[in-house]
Amino acid sequence: MTETATPRVDPGSPPPPGSEREVGGAFVAILAFCGIAVSVMQTLVIPLLTDLPQLLHTSTSNASWVVTSTLLAGAIATPVMGRLGDMYGKRRMLLVALAMLVIGSLTCALTSHLVPMVVGRSIQGGAVGVIPLGISIMRDVLPPQKLGSAMALMSSSLGIGGAFGLPAAAFVAQHADWHALFYGSAGIGVLCVALVLLVVPESSVRTPGRFDFVGAVGLSAGLLALLLPITKGGDWGWSSVRTLGLFGASLVILVAWGFVELRTKAPLVDLRTTARRQVLLTNLTSILVGFSFYPISLVFPQLLQLPEATGYGLGQSMVMAGLYIAPMGVAMMAVSPLSARINATRGPKVSLMTGLVVIGATYGAGIGMMDSVWQVVVVSTGLGIGVGIAYSAMPTLIISAVPAAETGAANALNTLMRSIGMSTSSAVVGVILAHQTTTFTTGLGPMAVPNMDGFRTSFAVACGTAAAGLLIAMFLPSRKSPAAVGSGGQSGRGRAAAKTGDSASDAEGEPAGAVSGTGTGAADTGAPETTGADPVPEAVSLSGSVVHGRVLGPGGGLSGAAVTLIDPAGRQLGRAICACDGYYTLHAPEPGSFVIIGSAVGYEPLALAVPVREVPVGRDLRLSSRGGGLTGTVRTGEGVPLPGALVTVTDPAGEVTAGATTDASGGFDVAELAPGTYTLTVSATGYRPHARQVETVRGAPLRVEAELRPATEVCGTVRGRDGAPVGAARVSLLDTAGDVVGQFLTDESGEYGFADLTGEHYTIVASGYPPATTTVTVGADAPEYEVDFLLTHE
Incomplete structure (x- = not known):
């Protein structure tokens, strides 16, 4: 079940705050x-x-x-x-x-x-x-x-x-x-x-992470070991042990530094x-x-x-x-x-x-x-x-x-x-x-x-x-000729806005990028949109009738957001997919009044009227969260947050609609869900799964608190008629479908055990003499159940 939302169009409104960053001269x-x-x-x-x-x-x-x-x-x-x-x-x-x-x-x-x-x-x-x-x-x-x-x-x-x-x-x-x-x-x-x-x-642009102290020390040592012999080599002698040793040390240090940097998460x-x-x-x-x-x-x-x-x-x-x-x-x-x-x-x-x-x-x-x-x-x-x-x-x-x-x-x-x-x-x-x-x-x-x-x-x-x-x-990638702006007929989808400036990538697939937008803005000719390997905003090469900016959510730029440019008659002139912190670039065929529409999964779409001139125009689109999702915390029976639990949401037809994994505090957040009834299932290794029905509505996300009980263990002893333990007795565990999910062969003590049982109903069969059968229902009231068997000829 999906819901179609109509973009909010406000032609007379000014651009959102921050859409054009104004600084003094x-x-x-x-x-x-x-x-x-x-x-x-x-x-x-x-x-x-x-x-x-x-x-x-x-x-x-x-x-x-x-x-x-x-x-x-x-x-x-x-x-x-x-x-x-x-x-x-x-x-x-x-x-x-x-x-x-x-x-x-x-x-x-x-x-x-x-x-x-x-x-x-x-x-x-x-x-x-x-x-x-x-x-x-x-x-x-x-x-x-x-x-x-x-x-x-x-x-x-x-x-x-x-x-x-x-x-x-x-x-x-x-x-x-x-x-x-x-x-x-x-x-x-x-x-x-x-x-x-x-x-x-x-600047509001941030790249979170840890500072690489090892990298800083390694770079310092490597450069010092390189420059010291260059400076003192004439006094020490270029073939002296000290000079050659420092050159060798610098090589070893810098190679090791590079090796470490390649394996550091935030180098x-x-x-x-x-x-x-x-x-x-x-x-x-x-x-x-x-x-x-x-x-x-x-x-x-x-x-x-x-x-x-x-x-x-x-x-x-x-x-x-x-x-x-x-x-x-x-x-x-x-x-x-x-x-x-x-x-x-x-x-x-x-x-x-x-x-x-x-x-x-x-x-x-x-x-x-x-x-x-x-x-x-x-x-x-x-x-x-x-x-x-x-x-x-x-x-x-x-x-x-x-x-x-x-x-x-x-x-x-x-x-x-x-x-x-x-x-x-x-x-x-x-x-x-x-x-x-x-x-x-x-x-x-x-x-x-x-x-x-x-x-x-x-x-x-x-x-x-x-x-x-x-x-x-001379071996740097060369800049390619700007593409001509399409001038197709006005029927159908109208004139297409082709991308100008640097090509999306050079011969090796590297982004040619720029500073103000992702440079995707593909012409609407049926060709797939281009996002590039690491699309970056177009730099000083932007010129002409261009609209650029960022698509922003409450937490910053929205990668993957779509931005569409249409004319007053509703014909699509260009479309871009934001792939670098929400940056986009769209090229208009000529100056005039146009509308840009921004949309992203989990956010209300937004449209703005934009007057396009001969010079680039900056517009940021701030999208508000649509809400209607699920949020909550998964805990153990003792109330301890449970990280790494799998949260799955299925619709009434049994189709998986969304999923998430709990963080270190046991929290989870499932983004946009259309209003309706769903089944929420939470599972984790070593715990019995939890399922419940939830109903989402438009607005704030629904908060759900889930508690997982530890998985159950069933154990016992197989004995003969005289009460002595029976060795080599085969004990089988069957689920409700009749499938064997576990087997155990007893030793001289006659003991058996099945751990990490997450279901509710099982059948246990002990054989070796005429088989003995019993059913067991495990619940949340006890982590361990003991079931003994007595095997006889009768």
Whole structure:
């Protein structure tokens, strides 16, 4: 018995609360400012690189850990922050990351020694999680037409802040005590915390689970064992036992870490998601982009500040050196809108490859362009353009290939890959510059400074890395041509709305996804609807007459809900099945007034009138529960909740209508049932089943309390005429249908027993002499029945 409900149509009503998430114009600017603050922190000490060994009373290779420790900590913190953000709230973890920026800055400001400085810089590194968390908040809050440029700006903030931070840091270091750099960083962090509290909303998207502490420790140990020998290998010897041992240990640790992650229910890094071609290749490319981005930040400040007496130094002050590199940040900011447009029109793969070509060409030209200040400016600008374009493409590629609930962790993993690239770059370039030196005599005596060969070798390595990244990016799934909108005749079902944008999947069946809907919206041509492998909302590629949003129930998004688009005459124009946290996308054939209808099992259908324009329109559908189901608790005779019990509902014809299993508290919940009479049966191993008749009505679910009694045992002794036990007597148990359900052969004691009897009526037959027969009725009043037999010849 089923019931057909008519959708509730309210053409004049506004969209439900939350259907369009409105945020102020300062939202993107504040998140980008937080990203810039973090990147300023990362490059804070670069103007001091030549002076750090003296300032911290240590060697050049040890001083390089002031930079490397921050990048390493950032590499570890990004997936941790991303996972915690998905679990407990992205805004909350954003504030935690900014607090680490403040604490780490103050730690550095209060010391002049290497170890506390490295500790403080490591704490600062935890703030790198701000960037993937910011991207994920944008993904959850912004409408699709604003998302592309916002993500490009946020992703590029790592380079923008670094470029602008260099001259500012240099100015402070040149005109004040160098500790003031860290007091300033702490102040910026406090400002960021205040702005986030005032403006940035919390995302409602959650992925519950347990935090993977083992994964976090394993990743930390593996990366530390990898970067330590890279940094100190030149001092220890590349073939020394210590260097080779650490490289081997890092390999073993990371392989074991991957093995554990694959078998963890809620891993820190979902390696299965990472294994998708689009995600895997994007992350591999991200390592190489991060590697190729960093050498210029280590080479040019030193080249510019070295005295002209060296024969190749450009003799600039700290401040001027920072200003000459600042065009890199300006270029990154300027190309953010351009890169977003390339993503939307040509696809993020083209954008990523374009950026890598520019990066490689810039470093190739830079090998021969180190002789004057104007050449440094040109090379810095070119690199800023390339990195800005490449950085904006990577989050788009990632979020279009993973479910919405995993975007925080996925973006964090992508930032982790960039951080690993930058950490490795810092270590490798530091080794190159530390071992390709020239002795230069100053007023303080002779000192070793990097020579031109070291600078050019660093650029050559970066150029080769960009070329390798380009080669990997070529194998990313290509974006396919948009499908044409159907224009069939008006008779029958009318014109069909075909899906535009990225295809549902690439050649390997991976979702091409997007940010604002599931992208199912199949044309109504009789073809089956497409949901994809892991459908995700369409990202910045959405354009034209599109309706998108989520179908929501009381507990959040409703996967499997159906959304239909009809015209004023009632003709169906498109239909989508929500498969990712309730997201949907429907394409209208042209602008106009239409009606969208949302429906899901167990919920009242809902229809809304939607005016469709030339730009995407967001509408969420909030469905109310239909009710009429069953809920209750199953307990034992002692009143103890019974988990794992099977609850079955059958209709008057004996057909199974619904079922459920009790949870840890013995509770069960059977969703929508049409009003009527049903038989509710509850069963569990070791207990006698319980059955009762129930009647459901429209409205609140009917509550049922069930009690299961333990299964019964029948036992006894078979004796002969003289009263002695009879061995080898066969005792059979028959049910009401006459079927043998158990047999027992007595031993010398003559005893038998049948346990776990859940029926009510049985027949017991003892044979060996002429058989003796008796019937037994078991009930709920006793868990054990004793039946003895006396076998005689009579």
